[in-house]
Amino acid sequence: MERTLAIDTVKKVGQEVRLLGWVHTKRDHGKIVFVDLRDRSGIVQVVGGQDLVGLRPEDVVELTGNVIKRPDNLINPKIPTGEVELKASRVQVLSKSSDLPFPIETDGLEIEEALRLKYRYLDLRRERMQRNIRVRSKVVRRMREFLMERDFVEIETPILSKATPEGARDFLVPSRLQKGKFYALPQSPQQYKQLLMVAGMERYFQIARCFRDEDARADRAYGEFTQLDMEMSFVTQDEILSLVEELFLEITESVLNKKVFKKPFPRFTYGRALEQFGDDKFDLREEKDPDVLAFAWVVDFPLFEQTSGRNVAPMHHPFTAPREEDISLLDTDIFQVRSLQHDLICNGFEVGGGSVRITDPELQAKIFEILGHTRAEVERKFGHLLRAFQYGVPPHGGIAPGIDRFLMAAFGEPSVREVMAFPTSTSGQTAVMDAPSEVEEDQLKVLGIQVGKK
């Protein structure tokens, strides 16, 4: 007999069905026993006798029986299957469950996080986590469709790559074939996406995994995160912002079923944002209504910032274009130069940043000079990109909204880890698995490296 999902029992009153799932709860009233069966579609009540007595919460079971209408006074209006129940005629246990290390009916936030991550496969059974992971899949699906309907191509870029100059610490991977050398995991596909513009792809995106060996924060998981990486050729900053705004409107209203605080998204210059909010990240909502997402754009960032270690650093990255009308200031007052950087803000978080890029080799050389890079340094770090720009580079720009961070903001979750299936802990411990872990001496020998000091 074909399997029936819990949710579909309402359409099968009077029919015999086969249900498969987990025992969510059991209530033993002596001669009559009630079980809530849970599967991916939801919950349905099962009623029976002695057969059900031996069942324990979280056992995996196969139940056969007739779907019947509940008497009017026993209807549960709180669940979609509240008008029916299964009268079990056959009960088969497929897998027994031990007592769980924590309850899963709650939202889980009251439980110590280390314990939740150790048993993440149980933690993910709770309704809240199921929703977060399933809605995440829907959000990303809609992002992809939105972009592909507009002629974007999804292209995978390498994970085993070269150190990128994004500022954060790289994860390194020792090479076996070239001993003593290392790959780096990409902090973002920034240079690859610019190379794809040189390659004539024109409209690229990727749901890209990015890696930074930086300490965790509530809005940044340790180790890896995911971003919607995008780049377009032959576009203005306005065109990038309009497209991304349309995308996030659609996600918010059609997938998340939430309200957008203000349309079109208000635009703030960096200067005005600092003046008004004292920060370039801010929450426009006066009351924190969780069903409202307050987006805003921040533009006109300074191109450079003064830093302690080095005199001048790029505010975004060294490929960010200055505003056309400010280029002359590069010779007179560099800290007055505004850039074509744009940040997307949502409910107080920076959920995406990007820019129009420099594609003029002379302008790029000038920027590197201001940043104090030597010729050799430029060649070593950016040589391949500058070389690529000698073969016909289209004007281009992009943005990279963070998927984890946007969902955290959109769901009002206290941490990005609540929207990831298997996040690492703040100390870099992976969920469930015992990693990082020690490896055998032989493995290190093959790689030509050793642990510890000389």
Added chain:
Amino acid sequence: MERTLAIDTVKKVGQEVRLLGWVHTKRDHGKIVFVDLRDRSGIVQVVGGQDLVGLRPEDVVELTGNVIKRPDNLINPKIPTGEVELKASRVQVLSKSSDLPFPIETDGLEIEEALRLKYRYLDLRRERMQRNIRVRSKVVRRMREFLMERDFVEIETPILSKATPEGARDFLVPSRLQKGKFYALPQSPQQYKQLLMVAGMERYFQIARCFRDEDARADRAYGEFTQLDMEMSFVTQDEILSLVEELFLEITESVLNKKVFKKPFPRFTYGRALEQFGDDKFDLREEKDPDVLAFAWVVDFPLFEQTSGRNVAPMHHPFTAPREEDISLLDTDIFQVRSLQHDLICNGFEVGGGSVRITDPELQAKIFEILGHTRAEVERKFGHLLRAFQYGVPPHGGIAPGIDRFLMAAFGEPSVREVMAFPTSTSGQTAVMDAPSEVEEDQLKVLGIQVGKK
């Protein structure tokens, strides 16, 4: 003025348009100059005078002018825009191009691969590579839609993970926060996807990046590859095979516009495949018609194989379930035990493998015993998974078709590198970028490792 794509000029005869793209070719006939302009949509002819003389192939240009019908005798029936041309009135060069290191009008296979990879951003401009990368995006899009329409959830699993016992060599990543310890990059999300079944996700997939430090072959890129990783709960092997067969039929016929050699896909037992073809990978086509994809299933693999180093090894992996009716043979003749492994074959390549998994703890313990694992070894390698199975595990199984390898087979390409945007070379050198590369002593110090011997 809004941009018009090359392909859309045919709809704008008599109108003034603005084109953006690359100079594909130039033919200088003295007073009159012809340029083929290329953008992501294709090519259109541009005709003009002195303004066009200075253009060189691969310059990026902005051209404004009127679209006119070509005289009948000058129509080019070989391209979709062959009936029109642009009479250029304004020519602006956005970026100049140097001479390319190789031609891009050819299919590229005649050029040394190292050179192609060094200048991959130019190599990708050739029509064949544009097609491979763009069709790849369409294939993966259709895979996703097919599965999501059937209630699958796409879930990302970690890249920074623990060594997996898949047999190949792991890439290691030294941990900064726990010095002397290492993450491993996943050879596949095998254990995570099984944990997601324990988590009640029921139908999972992911376009997953996998990592193996194994020497490259034509059908295997060095370092990383991409697979459609899938797992389902409460399914039989037949149900897995039917679903995957339907998916690949749709991809082949509706996205690739190719023919399927035989429907339904023929099924061979491992024994019959060896007998008939001398191999468990085989090509059913008698003549190698590139527009025909010959799929087949191979099933009934032996559960174990005899190996030299160790006496007994799993043919697939230690979680593969034996066929129900062969379980008694585990006590008498283990090499006669057939498994619920399934391999998908296409035009001579294994494009996917999977199995129904063991979910019975006693059976799993028995398999480990036969494989000669000690209790401690089992705990260290698989402890988390076995522990997870104590909390109600649904019967489950899956498969993982390789995206690169399937596309290589489907396109009839000589190597998987022809369907990847930025593959590594066979010696592990990344495309374009200079990696692996040496890193600074400080970076190693922070990680607590050093290069070379004590």
